[in-house]
Amino acid sequence: MSRTLDAVRRHPGSRWPLLLAGSGWIALAATALPAAGPLRVAAVTAFLLSCPGAAAVRVARPALRPGEWWSTAVLAVAVSAALTALVTETLYLARQFTAARVVLVLAVLTTALALAVRREPPGPSEPPGGPEGPGGAAGRGRKGRGRIWMAAALLTATACGGPAVGSMQDPGGPASTAPTGLPATEPPAAPPGSPRPWHPALYDDFTGHGLDSANWTTCYDWNQNGCTNAGNRESEWYRPGQVTVADGALTLTATRRATTGSDGKTYPWTSGMVSTGRDNWNAQPRHTFTYGYVAAAIQAPADSTGMFPAFWLLPAATRGGLPEIDVAEFINSNRYVDLNLHGRTPQGQDANAHQRYGPVDFAAGYHVFGVDWEPDGITWYVDGTPRLQVTDPAAIPDTPMELLINLAVGFEEAPTTDTAQLHVAWIGVWQH
Structure with missing residues (x-):
């Protein structure tokens, strides 16, 4: 040098x-x-x-x-x-x-x-055969x-000539052991699913020094010094201290630590969540969405037994209940992801859809999970590849919904670890 x-x-x-x-x-x-x-x-x-x-x-x-x-x-x-x-x-x-x-x-x-x-290049010299004839040089x-x-x-x-990125596969076909689609830490320049132009409605890549309170709260709409989801018989009480932003990622941490909730019950675990909803029951939600492409780059917990991370949408007006769109759920597993729609038609009939995709090691790195929610259909994507689609117009939700990511504990199985973490590199919503 x-x-x-x-x-x-x-x-x-x-x-x-x-x-x-x-x-x-x-x-x-x-x-x-x-x-x-x-x-x-x-x-x-x-x-x-x-x-x-x-x-x-x-x-x-x-x-x-x-x-x-x-x-x-x-x-x-x-x-x-x-x-x-x-x-x-x-x-x-x-x-x-x-x-x-x-x-x-x-x-x-x-x-x-x-x-x-x-x-250094050699200096000018006559080549070994003598002067070059016409056209030699x-x-x-x-x-x-x-x-x-x-x-x-x-x-x-x-x-x-390498493997094509984002190639289409049959949603019902065999599972791929290697993810395809968009780079996990880079948001999509153009969300899939529709030729119409998109514009960003929400995007957070967590590069700041803390959680952006303009976009996120750390509980459900029934926040009273914390909260839980009693409907799932879970073991955690959500607290803001379990939510951190550092090194370009959002981290939700579940810790085996007894916590007494505002409901008077003692929960054996304390965990974290974020939502675009309200600070309390009577407040206004930060962001609601009706239709659009909703996606996030997520790394599942390494210790998955007893853990129930979820990336989902629920109605803002009723503060819960149906319909519900589960972009990605990891129920006691970091190798299979559940994609769900829960709802009812205007006639009161069940409108449910489900697909489990895997095996993929979702804890080894970030993977992109998204839904393209349109008036005439919903398509679920894993790493840019469609894995589930619903096209029945009667089943498609048309109500404003809040966006949530949470790390629940103790659903269906008891945890075998004392702590677990869910990492999120970015979250985005794009609309037409």
């Missing part, structure tokens, strides 16, 4: 390697910006599509002949795409994928390549450029 820096001092025009080396760290800093922000998108995209390949080509081709600039630029983009695909798939298969980690790995690689001391140049274009095409095909 000292030789590179010395070369920069002696040749001001050679500052390009330092700019190239710093590009990845600029892109990494940009990942701290809001996920949909244009500055973040521009900085990260520009780096991923050009800089790693440019650094690699710089080492491999120390000197360019006239006319090779365009073909070399294409090769740099192709190498960048291939490296980005390779790093992304490696982290994804290792269940360590995040956008920031991809950028970090490529930033380190780009820096190392950019600051590497290149082999030009012929070699054409062949060299042809090899560059062929390499670029092969690398681009490699980058694009």
Whole structure:
């Protein structure tokens, strides 16, 4: 590196390697910006599509002949795409994928390549066979450029030839052992399910220093210094202290700690929840939604026995009851997710739907769970793939609903651990 820096001092025009080396760290800093922000998108995209390949080509081709600039630029983009695909798939298969980690790995690689001391090109000399005949140098140049274009095409095909992301599967087909769909820590740029345009109605990626009270309360609408769901015979009393925001994630923690609720009963567990509802019975809800795409990136608890995490919607006007849309429920399991609709038709008939999807290790990393709730149907998605659909118009709710995520305890089974955590990377609602 000292030789590179010395070369920069002696040749001001050679500052390009330092700019190239710093590009990845600029892109990494940009990942701290809001996920949909244009500055973040521009900085990260520009780096991923050009800089790693440019650094690699710089080492491999120390000197360019006239006319090779365009073909070399294409090769740099192709190498960048291939490296980005390779790093992304490696982290994804290792269940360590995040956008920031991809950028970090490529930033380190780009820096190392950019600051590497290149082999100096040989000086002009006559080739061993004597002076080249007519077309000799030009012929070699054409062949060299042809090899560059062929390499670029092969690398681009490699980058694009991996498993398709978000490919459609039959909701009733066999379960996949590897998740597909949108990157778990990145919100969808365009929610699935409808060609009509969307606009964000609510989005929180939990990058602040605490829970945003403008969006969330920490109890049901019947909050009186905490709350529980007596209808499910659960073992927890919800308290605000069990809800934390740190390191870009919302965490709900269930702790085996006896707590006396405002109802006079003692609960063996204390846990956490968030809702877009009311601070108390007589207040107004923070947010309600009628139709839209509702999604969240969730990591299920590692110790799942006796745990009942849920991501769901309930009616705002009645403060509970039917209808109910369960985007995702993990009932004593972190390998199977339940997708549910509970309701009644206008004629009073049951309007229920259910699908259990798995096995997938939902505790190993974040997975995206969502529903596209339209006037003529509801579609449940797991990692971007539809897993359940209801199209009976009489069964589709049309009432404003509140959004909830909670970590219930003791439903159907007794816990085998003393603490458990549910992590949420982001929550979003998009509407037409």
